[in-house]
Amino acid sequence: MDNEKLKEKILLLAPGAVHEENREMMTFLIPSERLHALALGLKTEPDLSFDYLFCLCGVDWGKELGVVYHMTSTSHGHTVVLKVKTSDRENPEFDSVCNLWQTAEFHERETYDLLGIRFRNHPDLRRIFLEDDWKGYPLRKDYVDEVNIVEF
Amino acid sequence: MKETDFRDNETLNLFRKSGANVLLSTVDAIIDWGRSNSIWPLTFATSCCGIEMMATGAPRHDFSRFGIEVYRASPRQADVIVVAGTIVNKMAPVLKRLYDQMSEPKFVIAMGACAVSGGPFFYNSYHVVRGVDHVIPVDVYVPGCPPRPEALLYGVMQLQRKIKLETIADPRKSPDTF
Numbered sequence: 174m175d176n177e178k179l180k181e182k183i184l185l186l187a188p189g190a191v192h193e194e195n196r197e198m199m200t201f202l203i204p205s206e207r208l209h210a211l212a213l214g215l216k217t218e219p220d221l222s223f224d225y226l227f228c229l230c231g232v233d234w235g236k237e238l239g240v241v242y243h244m245t246s247t248s249h250g251h252t253v254v255l256k257v258k259t260s261d262r263e264n265p266e267f268d269s270v271c272n273l274w275q276t277a278e279f280h281e282r283e284t285y286d287l288l289g290i291r292f293r294n295h296p297d298l299r300r301i302f303l304e305d306d307w308k309g310y311p312l313r314k315d316y317v318d319e320v321n322i323v324e325f
Numbered sequence: 326m327k328e329t330d331f332r333d334n335e336t337l338n339l340f341r342k343s344g345a346n347v348l349l350s351t352v353d354a355i356i357d358w359g360r361s362n363s364i365w366p367l368t369f370a371t372s373c374c375g376i377e378m379m380a381t382g383a384p385r386h387d388f389s390r391f392g393i394e395v396y397r398a399s400p401r402q403a404d405v406i407v408v409a410g411t412i413v414n415k416m417a418p419v420l421k422r423l424y425d426q427m428s429e430p431k432f433v434i435a436m437g438a439c440a441v442s443g444g445p446f447f448y449n450s451y452h453v454v455r456g457v458d459h460v461i462p463v464d465v466y467v468p469g470c471p472p473r474p475e476a477l478l479y480g481v482m483q484l485q486r487k488i489k490l491e492t493i494a495d496p497r498k499s500p501d502t503f
Contacts (some may be wrong), residue, residue: 303452304415311451323448 174220179251182195182221187211194319197245199252209268215244215253216273220244223253226274231284233314234258238265238290244274269295285320344503353492360430361488362392362402364481367403368422368445371410374437374471378409381474406461406485409475411439411446412454424461430491434480435463438470445470 174182176199178321185192187207191198203211215223228243234254239258259265269292281292282301287300289310291299300307355367370378382388382396397403400423412420424431433456438444443455464487467480 302415316451318451321451 174249174251178278179253182218183211183215183253186214190297196254198252198254199258202256202258205257205259205267208255209270211255212242212270212273220249222248222250226270226276229270229277229280231288231290231312233288233312235314236260236312238262238288240267240284240290242270264291265289266291266293268293271295286310291312298318350492351452356493357489357491359399360491361485362363362425363404364391364393364432364484364488365395365397365402365404366393367400367406367423367427368396368398369406369409371408371412371416374409374440377471377474378407378436378477381477386474386478388478390479391478391481400424401428403427404430405432405434406455407434408440408461408463409436409471411444412457412460413452414454417450417454417460421460426445430488432464432484432488433457433461434465434467434477434484436467436469437472438468438481441466441468465471 180192180199183201184192185272187203188200188212189204190294191202192213193202215221215257223244223246224245225242226242228241230241232239232241237258239256242255244255257267259267267290269277269281271281271292272294278296279301281295284290284297285292285295285298286300286302289309299305303311309318311318370376373391379388382394389393393405400406404427406424406427408420424433435441437447440457443453444451446453447455454460465480465484467476469476472480
């Protein structure tokens with residue numbers, strides 16, 4: 174499937190998705206409430222069959238927090254990038270995709286650990302790298318650690 | 326390191342002049358000779374210094390010329406732990422446990438800037454132990470980021486000099502140990 178058809182299909186699956194121009198990979202900004210339905214479609218429809226989620230990472234854009242999903246299809250060879258954003262820094266929450274791609278389970282734990290983004294329906298959302306009693310989320314831009322981090 | 330430099334050990338000379346027991350010092354000499362020439366390191370590396378440590382063990386630089394080639398996978402069989410790499414706060418208790426499981430006499434080489442002082446993570450880091458000597462006592466520090474294999478070899482030879490000063494009468498209080 175070529176990029177134009179793929180784009181049409183994704184916009185059909187997730188109304189409100191915004192295509193971002195001039196990116197290395199085809200990128201869409203998705204309304205967060207449509208994320209799981211779109212992911213399900215991308216995974217299950219035979220002419221899409223995005224069966225490999227090769228990267229999931231959290232990002233702090235300053236005002237907004239978000240998650241970026243890179244996925245590819247090993248049978249068709251096409252690749253797509255999805256982004257979701259929220260401006261709620263107190264309690265950011267998105268749908269988990271680990272019932273579709275099991276690899277997301279650890280990636281979502283990592284995102285939760287370092288950026289404090291929660292995932293609905295995640296089976297075991299707890300810290301993965303830091304100690305269980307760690308306070309705060311160190312990869313956030315506004316993270317303050319007066320003991321260990323020296324500001325110049 | 327030249328052979329003459331290796332023999333030039335002021336503390337050792339001082340110790341010999343102070344009139345240590347002749348029998349004991351003979352036994353010490355034999356034991357220390359054996360120990361210092363068969364230091365078995367633990368297979369332990371946490372980051373890029375580990376690659377340099379492997380290079381030191383590989384044929385070009387060849388650890389085994391100095392008798393320390395036999396990497397042991399179990400801390401119970403190891404004599405020296407070369408802390409090769411960054412130790413994060415979560416790793417620190419594991420490192421302490423490994424050190425505790427090693428049998429006496431045991432030695433520690435802090436290899437690379439991270440293990441010596443926290444190195445590149447000294448200022449803006451929330452998770453790195455600033456020097457492995459906060460967790461376990463260190464015998465030899467090898468600076469570098471990462472150190473060249475020659476530097477590690479030099480560090481190992483320093484450790485051998487140190488072991489040559491140990492005495493079985495009072496193992497951890499020989500003149501040059503902390």
